[in-house]
Amino acid sequence: MSRILHLSDLHFGTVDARLVDPLVDLAHRLKPDLCVVSGDLTQRARADQFRAARAFLDRLPAPVLLVPGNHDMPLHNLPLRLLAPLARYRRAFGPLTEPQATLPDAVVQGLNTANPLVWKSGRLRRASIRRLERTFSEAPTGHWRVAVMHHAPVPAADGTPADIADPAGTLAALARAGAEIVLSGHTHMPHMGLADTAAGVLFLQVGTALSTRLKTGSNDLALLSLSPGVVRVESWLSPPGARGFEPGPARTYRRLDGVWNEVDKA
Ligand SMILES: [Fe+2]
DSSP states (O other): OOEEEEEOOOOBTSBOGGGHHHHHHHHHHHOOSEEEEOSOOBSSOOHHHHHHHHHHHTTSSSOEEEOOOGGGSOSSOHHHHHHOTTHHHHHHHOSOSSOEEEETTEEEEEEOOOOTTSSSOBOOOHHHHHHHHHHHHHSOTTOEEEEEESSOSSOOTTOOOOOBSSHHHHHHHHHHHTOOEEEEOSSSSOEEEEETTEEEEEEEEOOOSSBSOOSSSSEEEEEEEEETTEEEEEEEEEOTTOSSOEEEEEEEEEEETTEEEEEEEO
């Protein structure tokens, strides 16, 4: 049974410094097999912000799989944004923007949805879809197929429409590729659930783990526990004024014959 710690939207540059040590401590207590960061490591893609993000990731207890978000491309340096939007990201974290991780019961594929040509919304490129199809087709039977992408192709918790080009086409491409779980961020609002048109894909969004740019009043993260046919998702929240994270809602989903259903609420 693998455990994945899902963090997102760290936004180094606008981090609540009081939460950094408690988050590192919690991560060690939860003993994940993999840490996932679904984009927006920095606030403005500055070199010092990437260095701070890198120093934070180095303190986490397990291997880290991360993908870029829209904030990880320079906003005001247009030549850099257009010619090498992820140069600083790569300098901090290495060359791969679509890394892959294999756990004993899951294959996790990162996807880069950052789009330098627009202000903040995302795009899933054809090459990324092909990579996902290849990864998942080669994954052993019975392994969970997990995709990680900053922008989700489903609405946010408050109903805000998906902030990605062609959400319906993206959703269909993920389902066709065999994605069973998709981990995202970007909205700064935690949200779990299924898309109406893709009952086989469970969408799990977390808000911001560390940033002061809150939409829900709390920082949050999630721990996924994978077992055969079942995934349990435990939220951890840091409400206003708190100096650490406390357990939030937990949900359990079962996938049977290619369809997800929620088992219980706690
Ligand atoms: Fe974002």
